[in-house]
Amino acid sequence: MSLPPRLSPLLEQFDFACERLLGRLAGPLVDSGNGVEIGVAALGDDEYLWEPVPDCWSVRRRHDGPGARATSLTGAGGWGRDWADSPHPFPPPFTTIAWRLSHLSEMLTLRADHTNGTRSLTRAGYRTPGDAAGGLAAFEAGAAAWREALLAADDTALDTVGHSTYPNGSDAEDPFLDIVWWVNQEVLHHGAEIALIRDLYRAQHS
Numbered sequence: 001m002s003l004p005p006r007l008s009p010l011l012e013q014f015d016f017a018c019e020r021l022l023g024r025l026a027g028p029l030v031d032s033g034n035g036v037e038i039g040v041a042a043l044g045d046d047e048y049l050w051e052p053v054p055d056c057w058s059v060r061r062r063h064d065g066p067g068a069r070a071t072s073l074t075g076a077g078g079w080g081r082d083w084a085d086s087p088h089p090f091p092p093p094f095t096t097i098a099w100r101l102s103h104l105s106e107m108l109t110l111r112a113d114h115t116n117g118t119r120s121l122t123r124a125g126y127r128t129p130g131d132a133a134g135g136l137a138a139f140e141a142g143a144a145a146w147r148e149a150l151l152a153a154d155d156t157a158l159d160t161v162g163h164s165t166y167p168n169g170s171d172a173e174d175p176f177l178d179i180v181w182w183v184n185q186e187v188l189h190h191g192a193e194i195a196l197i198r199d200l201y202r203a204q205h206s
Contacts, residue, residue, distance in 0.1 A: 108142030
């Protein structure tokens with residue numbers, strides 16, 4: 001099936017954002033933004049879980065319980081991500097690389113499943129990795145699954161409200177094309193945040 005022309009630039013943007021984020025996290029080289037490759041150390045566990053300010057939200061061992069102002073640890077397994085039901089704390093807690101990467105991975109994985117998969121995966125069943133290597137692998141898997149869902153979308157799907165039945169977003173109210181745009185913005189802005197935290201960690205630990 002040929003890719004709808006409206007989808008092509010969004011898919012290119014998604015691919016670029018994922019490639020840039022993975023390069024920024026795994027190295028050994030990443031484009032600095034002007035065509036010059038710079039060296040990047042691979043993300044380690046200490047940095048993955050680093051809390052640069054007090055009372056961060058992060059990924060935690062389930063037996064340790066949620067962090068400050070969180071009411072639960074989402075997901076299944078031995079680790080979970082700090083969370084609170086609505087209304088969320090204000091001002092919002094600062095979130096670690098682990099939290100942001102887990103958020104992206106969960107969103108991509110579940111949205112892909114609720115677009116062209118089993119339409120059964122839930123936030124409660126998602127397993128959050130507690131280490132950097134697992135976090136990177138989960139993001140790569142989620143991004144690949146979402147990309148596969150995009151490649152299966154035709155023009156009719158792009159205009160269909162509820163083509164994705166993802167239960168934690170606006171998918172039930174918006175055309176699928178709007179959801180694709182929104183997912184790109186999530187990867188772009190959280191990717192930029194993660195890159196900035198990496199810069200801060202390097203400055204604090206050099």
